[in-house]
Amino acid sequence: MSDVFPEECISETISFTCARDACRFSVVSTVFKSAADSDAVWEKFLPSDYREIISGSASPLLLTTNVSKKDLYLHLCHNPIIINNGTMSFAIEKESGKKCYMVGVRGLSFSCGDSQCWKWSSLQESRFCKVAELNYVWWLDVKGKIDTKILSPKTNYGAYLVFKLTESTSGFRTRPVKLGVYLEGIDNGERRNVYLDPPRNTPKLSQKRGDGWMEIEMGEFFNENGDNGMLICSVFYFKGLHTKRGLIVEGIELRPKDGK
Template identity: 25%
Template sequence: IPTEMGASLSELEQQHQHPLGASLSELEQQHQHSQSQPKKKHHQPKEPPIKTKVKLRLSSTGKNLLLSPQQNIEPSRKVVQKGPAVKAKYETQSAQLSFPHIFERILRDADSPVDRSSKEKLFDQLHGGVYLHDKTKMYWVDKKTNANCFVLFPRALSITWAENPIYWKWIERNNEGLPEVVELKKDCWLEVHGKFDTRMLSPGILYEVLFYVKMKDPVQGWELPINVRLVLPGGKKQQGKVSLMEMLRGRWMEVPVGEFVACEKDGGEMEISLFEYDGGIYSYVGFVSGGIVIKPKE
């Protein structure tokens, strides 16, 4: 049907085609189709949450403890242990405060009275150390194993020519925790012996025996290794050699002699020795003895 302008409907459709080539009817269909489709929502990506860490300082150890907020632990909140954990904690504390082996008999030889007004005060002194026999020995209890430990200071040892000032010099060392040490001035004969009753030790504990020594400059005559020996009750021997020339100067060092498991049934007197007199031509200088240490092996 012709229009007033003289153009047919088909001609108008051709004149109003979409620039991309789509007719009006096609555009209407596309518009209706787009309205029928649900609109997609465009979400902007969220930034990942920032994970922070709470920094706690442990006043007792000075170490830092890093906790993640996911653990749901607040710095100011106390974590309360319940059930078996509490029981185990108290059992551990009780074990630490159980009385050590024959400690009453050992304390009879203490140089000064021991405070027994409370269990805590008693153990504070046992852990810190108690002098015995006019400061010739010291007794203490190891915190970890609750085992008896001892030091035999030089006055409790047998040292060849130790009372001769030409060869040996006795020195007070209260500032080092040692009542007295002995220094070898010059000698070609080194012989140190100690004796100890193993029945004073805690049964079932693996012990190590060590000489507590220091090498002091000028160090001379120690080209040959020295001998160390441990003779246990019953006659069993442990013997070896140690080079003192390899030790650091001016520091107290532990020279291992031997080790054994304490047994009350087979206990008795053991002998600990450090000696060297086979060289003959050497003149030893610079050796300082702090005594013998008997403690649980770490």
């Protein structure tokens, strides 16, 4: 095929596939490798507004350095960049190239946000400059908001609480918290009760991430066209006078679920 069609035609054809297929094509022959690795192909795999996102980030030099579009794509898969004045991070999902966002603690709302309830500190393993550690609360209410217009359209997103538990944690083993994902003003979204520190013989719903944090799925949301307004992701507990402590929150992440 490479002897029949010019490289530009091969590149154009590959650009209608996906990043995974482009990598497979690159091992067919030297001509295919050149076509599959071209900027013309990988520009199509990047989000259409990637330049705007990067230019307003803490890493604008990614647009000015002599880096190929393939290398930029792979960089954004493995190295989230900080945006919105440090309140969010942005990355792309490796298989699909769709957008992933995490709302850090500076972008979350804490109904009990004073120094007695939460302590703001820095952790080396966090992508953000600050995380929030729970000193103690009687009730818990943490919310994150994200505008659906910045999410990838026609995409099923999962929302995940990214957290850790300290050695002195208490109140999360005997009492579940309620997680919710719903549209602002249309409070009919999904709700689930989960144990962040599950008791013995209770299924563990959280899992360890590659970055050393834990995550637990809060719910999911299908973003049709990005015109549904604000998506709310919440963690709350209001039942009884049971103190909770020792929860460290890095943020709430939204990413395509199962690459869809």
